Amino acid sequence: MSSSPEPHEGGFAGPEPRLTQQVDRDSCIKILLATDNHIGYAEKDPIRGRDSINTFREILDLAVENDVDMLLLAGDLFHENRPSRTSLYQTISLMRERCLGDKPISLEIISDAGVGIARDASWPGINYEDENINVGLPVFSIHGNHDDPQGVGQEGALCALDVLSASGLINYFGRMELPGQSTNDEEALEDGLKVKPILLQKGDTKLALYGMGNIRDDRFVFELTNRRINLYRPAENPDDWFNIILVHQNRVPHGPNNSVPEQAFGEEAHLVVWGHEHDCISEAKPIPVAGRPYYISQPGSSIATSLSKGESIPKHVGLIQIQGKEFEFKPIRLRSVRPFIFEDLVLSTYHDKQTDDRKKLNSKVAVNKYLKAKVNELIDRANQEWDELHQDEEGQERLLPLIRLRVDYSGGPDGNGYFEVGNPQRFGQDFVDQVANPRDIVQFHRRSATRKAKVVMNEPDMKDLDAALKEAAETGDTSGLEKVTVTSLVHEYLEAQNLNVLSESLIQSAVDDFVGKGDKDAVGNWVKKLLKDTRNEILKKGYEPSKDGPEHDDLENEMRAAKDAAEAKYGRGARGKGKGKGRADEDEEDDDEGSGESDATPGPPRGRGASKGKSRARDSMDDDSDVSMASSAPTTKKKAPAKKAATTKSAAKGKGKAVDLFNESDSEEDSEASTSRGKKAPPKKAPAKKAAPASTARKPPARTAAKKATQSITIETDSSSEDSDPAPRKRKR
Known part of the structure; x- marks a missing residue:
């Protein structure tokens, strides 16, 4: 997390995006956008321990209240790489209550190539395609730098989002295949980063979601400057898609290679959602980028994880409506966030308003008295802001505010040296029942006379x-x-x-x-x-x-x-x-299982990546149309032995005439790569469930039919696959 820059040229000027046509509910995709929830932050703090989960509950409630088609998260759902049992339990419990239900899903899955699930997993890449789960609110998320994949076990690097994904509560995408994580390090070094989208459609609106989970900024810049970031685009009518790119990187420059420039993305992008930066810029409203046709939205974190100036900006989430190639953005202020007031104070500029004299703070007692008066003013301001925000709510308990007073004590009473200050922790003892952070209310710092030379x-x-x-x-x-x-x-x-x-x-x-x-x-x-x-x-x-x-x-x-x-x-x-x-x-x-090691010869490599045909078609009684993708052998990869199809299984859903699904981004014409997934043996048809008594029978919810395909991907090839006629299947509940 880092502080965002002040408003600058190209970042805050320009018209806000608007829908020029009347909203068509059958074609308008509604998305609630949030990022950096940091569930589990300060969970052992008796005062602030539940702040993160309470705000996440509010975000889920906003998604349900606004009847959105999906909740989109841009990384750092968890604060710790290994969240505690308490954090996992609270998260799973909330998502089970808010995200599972009978609400029909209107988003049709064209491709789930951007979802990286275990290659040997039998469940679909998108949770609401699973016939065994009733999903009412789809949640899509990339990982951040706090909850990124770790480990060297047989399943490869895993993170907490993998657990939620395997539980059917979240759709985790945006995993980057890097050297040291891939089964083929040389191939990853040669091909660069491959970003495959999730393709969704609602009515006439087509949406491509590109996820780029956090990697080291210098690696990202290296791939970027060497044109090795390959965005895969639909082969048919690529200009008909609205493209959203989610990133979780530094936006503020910390060095030549430690941040990602705003102009880094190609002409095909329409909206870039920037995670990792905790400052909520312009109430999360999309900002046009100078010289580029796309907008950037930076919602910021939903909880303050540091007492910095950027964290004191009011927290927001965004409601996005997409129709055709146009979109509209509505910021929503989060009301459950603990109030936070930040202020800078320079002791050398102290002025006594009562006597109109420049009184000298020539003792520690005088300095502490002045600082305590300032802290009391900040507490009153925080309480007033909370009351104004919740004036329409009855019985809403006021939260203790976060207060940070950053004090510059250089200069001294006589203009030289420094003011005499006390211990910050002792200073906060008088505010134990008034603020949420009594131990670090005051931060003392001083200006350096000269900048220190770099040490060799x-x-x-x-x-x-x-x-x-x-x-x-x-x-x-x-x-x-x-x-x-x-x-x-x-x-x-x-x-x-x-x-x-x-x-x-x-x-x-x-x-x-x-x-x-x-x-x-x-x-x-x-x-x-x-x-x-x-x-x-x-x-x-x-x-x-x-x-x-x-x-x-x-x-x-x-x-x-x-x-x-x-x-x-x-x-x-x-x-x-x-x-x-x-x-x-x-x-x-x-x-997690122990530190024992084995010297035995390893078996076939297993890891993470695109699923083998995990997308499932949802065929309705009235729609027999289907879509499929071509299967081709890549020139740079060794082809794995094909699995033998079981003779007792029925035909797989959604496999018809082969068509090319993806092309690489036009901005990456220099590099050509192809990836493919082997065809999966057709799944067994689930046996019919026994009818329940009439008094307890539950009517299955209506669902939109999805045109599904195998997840083979071809770039500018003429290969084709044999036709197959899938047997339509009814979605069971």
């Missing part, structure tokens, strides 16, 4: 840490400690070493996973993988283990070459932000 690392330099610790102990100013992170300390230490085998950047990333993600095996897994790769690289040069072995200098050179090869293979942020310790070459149990 020859050996570990811990002077910044020592200075920050000393300052915090003497004055209570923790702003210096906030700049000193484990990442920076590890970076300084590794930069000072002369490592011949292990890659400093990869080990640093593994430490990030160990500290930030709680992955206790991250460092060990990477060390093991790098040592094995180094050994293999050396053996490729013709060296054989012997008593004498190669000359020392030659061996050292080969180790350095192997290190460079590993950095080229896994480097440039290829692992994703906290992603992927790589797919294990040996069968290793998931770290």
Whole structure:
């Protein structure tokens, strides 16, 4: 999470998108848009522990109240990579109550190629295509940097969204295949990022959802600048589709390669939904981008996870209506969010209004008295804003506000030095029953006279840490400690070493996973993988283990070459932000199950990716039309052995004449790639359910028929498949 920039040219000017035609309910797609819910944040706090789940409940209620066709989430549904049992239980319970039901689904699935479910899963990629589940509110979500896939088990990298997806409560899409996560690292390095959409249709409106879950910003920029981000587009009438792209990356520049520019996307985009940034920009209203035909919407987080200025902006979600190629956006203020007031204060500019004199705050007592008066003003303002927002609601309990007063104590009473300030935690003791954050109401900081020169690392330099610790102990100013992170300390230490085998950047990333993600095996897994790769690289040069072995200098050179090869293979942020310790070459149990390892020969690689024909057609009694996609063998991949179809199974739904479904984006003409999924054996027809007694029988809800297809994807090929006539099947409840 980072703070968004101030309004700038090209970001806040221009007409708001509007629907020029009268709304047609049979063709208008309604979407509720939200992002960065951070369920589980501060869940052990006795005051703020339920803030995130309460706001998520409000978002689900808004989706039901506005009768939307889907809820769209742009990442960081959970605050922790491994959410607690309490967080998972609360989330599953809420989604079961709000998202399951008899409401008919009007969105027709044309393709679920963008959904990455386990290749051996038997359930459909889209939950409301499952005949065993009654879904009333579809939820589509990508992952963020907090809840991204992790692990090296047999199922590949998994995240909490995979659990919700397997439970039938959410449609998780936007998984990026990166080196270290794919079954074929060389292929991922060669082909770049492939982004396949979910294709939906309602009446005459066609919607393509592109999901791009969080990866490291430097990797994203590398793929972007080298034109290696391939957006797949429908082969037939691609200009008839309204394209929404969901991203979860830095928008604010933190360096040359640590943010994604707003102009990064191609001409085919219509709306880019930006997650990760917590500031709610322009009430989440879409903002036109200079020189581009698309808009950007940044809803911001639904809960404050830091006491920064950007988090104090009122929180919103957005209601989007799409009809044809036009759309309209309505911001909705969230009312359950805890009030938060942020203010900067410079002690050197203090002015006594009563005496009209510039009174000097020449003692700690005088400074604390002045600060307490300011905090009381902020508390009164927060309570007033809450009352105004909830004046139409009876019995609504007022929440204790969050207050942050950032105090610049440089200058001193005589214009030199610094003001004398007290301990921030002791300061907050007088506001224990008035605010939700009494321990960190005040943040002291001071202006530096000159900017420090960049330190050139020859050996570990811990002077910044020592200075920050000393300052915090003497004055209570923790702003210096906030700049000193484990990442920076590890970076300084590794930069000072002369490592011949292990890659400093990869080990640093593994430490990030160990500290930030709680992955206790991250460092060990990477060390093991790098040592094995180094050994293999050396053996490729013709060296054989012997008593004498190669000359020392030659061996050292080969180790350095192997290190460079590993950095080229896994480097440039290829692992994703906290992603992927790589797919294990040996069968290793998931770290949730234990730390045991096996030296047995691994079986066939298993992992994540597009499902094998998981889309199911929903054929109604009155509609016998069907759609199918062509199946072709890719030129860059090895074709897996085809499974034998069971002779007792009936014909699969939705398979008819073959047609091309996807083409790559026009902006990526340089690269051509093709992917395909093997045909799946036709599923068995479910046996008829026994009729329930008349008094308890439940009438199945009416559903719109979906034209389904196998999930093979072809790009500019002429291959075709045999015709098949699917037997129409009735949807059972």
